[in-house]
Amino acid sequence: MGKRQSLEEPCQAKEQGSQLQWKNKQGSSEGDGGTTSLMRKGFENLHEVKRLCHWGPMIALSVIAICSTVAVLDSIIWYWPLDTTGGSVNFIMLINWTVLILYNYFNAMFVGPGYIPLGWKPENSQDSVYLQFCRVCQGYKSPRSHHCRKCNRCVMKMDHHCPWINNCCGHLNHAYFTSFLLLAPLGCVHAAFIFTMTMYTQLYDRISFGWSSVKIDMSALKRTHSPIMPFSVPAFAATLFALGLALGTTIAVGMLFCIQMKVIVRNKTSIEAWIEEKARDRIQYYQTGEEFIFPYDLGSRWENFKQVFTWSGVPEGDGVEWPVHEKCHQHTLTIEQLKQKADKRVRSIQYRVVEDYNGACCPISKGLRTFLRTPCTEEPRISLTRGEVLFATRGTKWWMYGDKVLSEEQAKAGDRMRGWFPRKCVEKCLYDTANNSTSEEKKEN
Ligand SMILES: [Zn+2]
Numbered sequence: 344m345g346k347r348q349s350l351e352e353p354c355q356a357k358e359q360g361s362q363l364q365w366k367n368k369q370g371s372s373e374g375d376g377g378t379t380s381l382m383r384k385g386f387e388n389l390h391e392v393k394r395l396c397h398w399g400p401m402i403a404l405s406v407i408a409i410c411s412t413v414a415v416l417d418s419i420i421w422y423w424p425l426d427t428t429g430g431s432v433n434f435i436m437l438i439n440w441t442v443l444i445l446y447n448y449f450n451a452m453f454v455g456p457g458y459i460p461l462g463w464k465p466e467n468s469q470d471s472v473y474l475q476f477c478r479v480c481q482g483y484k485s486p487r488s489h490h491c492r493k494c495n496r497c498v499m500k501m502d503h504h505c506p507w508i509n510n511c512c513g514h515l516n517h518a519y520f521t522s523f524l525l526l527a528p529l530g531c532v533h534a535a536f537i538f539t540m541t542m543y544t545q546l547y548d549r550i551s552f553g554w555s556s557v558k559i560d561m562s563a564l565k566r567t568h569s570p571i572m573p574f575s576v577p578a579f580a581a582t583l584f585a586l587g588l589a590l591g592t593t594i595a596v597g598m599l600f601c602i603q604m605k606v607i608v609r610n611k612t613s614i615e616a617w618i619e620e621k622a623r624d625r626i627q628y629y630q631t632g633e634e635f636i637f638p639y640d641l642g643s644r645w646e647n648f649k650q651v652f653t654w655s656g657v658p659e660g661d662g663v664e665w666p667v668h669e670k671c672h673q674h675t676l677t678i679e680q681l682k683q684k685a686d687k688r689v690r691s692i693q694y695r696v697v698e699d700y701n702g703a704c705c706p707i708s709k710g711l712r713t714f715l716r717t718p719c720t721e722e723p724r725i726s727l728t729r730g731e732v733l734f735a736t737r738g739t740k741w742w743m744y745g746d747k748v749l750s751e752e753q754a755k756a757g758d759r760m761r762g763w764f765p766r767k768c769v770e771k772c773l774y775d776t777a778n779n780s781t782s783e784e785k786k787e788n
C-alpha cells in the first residue's frame with residue numbers, strides 16, 4: 344500500500360504547484376507520525392544545506408558574488424552614478440540579474456531533479472518485466488530514470504550530475520537549471536560592459552600616448568565629474584579580475600546553455616542520446632530490420648520546450664509516466680535498455696588502447712579538442728597503457744566512459760577500474776577480431 348501511495352503522490356501534488364517539489368524530495372517518507380515527519384523535514388533541510396559545502400557551489404557563488412559586487416560598485420562610484428536616470432536603471436538591472444541568477448541557481452540545487460521513491464514498483468505489476476531493478480534503491484527504475492551514484496538515488500529523467508549545483512540535473516529542476524545557464528551569461532555580458540566602460544572612462548584622462556610609449560598617470564583627476572573615491576590601483580585590479588571572470592563565465596556557461604537547449608528541444612537527455620546511439624549500433628549489427636523511434640520526442644521543438652518550461656515553474660508530468668510518440672509506448676525505451684543489457688553479455692563492444700594516457704583531467708598531449716571538451720564531472724579518469732582492453736558504456740565525441748577488462752584474479756577480488764578516458768587513445772575492436780583473439784588465446788593456452 345505504501346508503495347502505491349508513493350507513486351500517486353506526485354500526481355496529486357501536481358495541482359498543488361510547489362508542493363510537488365517538496366514532496367518529491369521527501370521520497371517515500373509518507374505515513375509517518377506528525378512529529379517524526381517534522382523532524383525529518385528538519386534533517387532533510389540540514390542535508391540540503393550541506394550541498395553548499397562542496398567546491399562546485401563555493402566557486403559558482405564566489406564568481407556570482409565577485410561579479411555582481413564589483414559591477415555595482417564600479418557603476419555607482421565611477422561609471423554611472425545613481426543620481427542619473429540611466430544610472431538608476433542600470434543599478435536596478437544589475438540587482439535584477441543577481442536576484443534572478445541566484446533564484447534559479449538555488450532552485451536548481453534545492454528543488455533537485457526529483458527522485459524515484461525508494462522501493463518503487465510499477466502500478467501494474469506485470470510491467471516490471473520491462474524495467475530494470477536498482478539494487479541500491481531496492482526498487483524498479485521507472486522510464487527515463489537512472490541511478491546517480493553521487494546522489495545515491497534513482498533520478499527522474501536524469502541528464503547528468505552537475506558538480507556546480509552539487510546535484511543532478513533532471514525532471515524537476517531542468518527549467519531552473521537551464522534558466523540559470525541563460526541568465527548567468529546575460530548578467531555577465533552586462534557586467535563585462537560595466538567593467539570595460541569603467542576602466543575606459545577612468546583611464547582615458549590618465550593615459551597619454553607617446554610615439555613609442557603609453558603612460559598612465561593614476562594621480563590625474565577625471566575632468567567631467569569627481570567621484571566619491573578616486574579610481575585606485577586596487578579598484579582597477581579588481582575590475583580587471585572581475586572582467587576576466589565575467590568573460591570566462593559567458594563563454595563556458597553559454598556553451599552549457601546551448602547543450603541543454605538541444606536536450607530540451609529534442610526532449611532527449613544526454614544519457615538517452617547515448618542509448619539511442621547504442622540502439623542504432625545494435626540494430627545495424629544484428630540486421631534485425633527494426634526501426635528504433637526515440638519515444639519522447641513529441642515531434643515539435645515547441646511541444647518539447649513546453650514540457651520543461653511552464654508558467655508555474657513545475658514541469659509537465661509526474662516524472663514517472665511520459666507522453667510518447669504515437670508508434671511507441673511507455674516501455675519502448677526501457678525494453679531497448681534491457682535488450683542492450685542482454686546484448687552486452689552476448690557481444691562485447693570492446694575498445695583496445697592504442698595510445699598511453701596518464702589519467703590527467705585535461706591532457707595537453709591529446710589534442711586541443713580533447714583538452715577543451717573534458718567531461719565536466721567529478722567522475723574519475725583512468726590511466727591507460729597500450730594494449731589494455733576496455734569496455735565502454737557511454738561517451739561524448741571526445742571522451743569515453745567505461746570499465747577496464749581486468750585479470751581474473753582482480754575480477755575475483757571485486758576490483759573495478761572505471762572512469763573517463765580520451766576517445767583518441769582507444770580503437771573499437773571489431774566484434775569478430777575481439778572474439779577471434781580471445782578464442783585464439785584460448786587455443787594457445
Ligand atoms: Zn537507484
Ligand SMILES: [Zn+2]
Binds near residue numbers: 492494503510512
Ligand atoms: Zn546526482
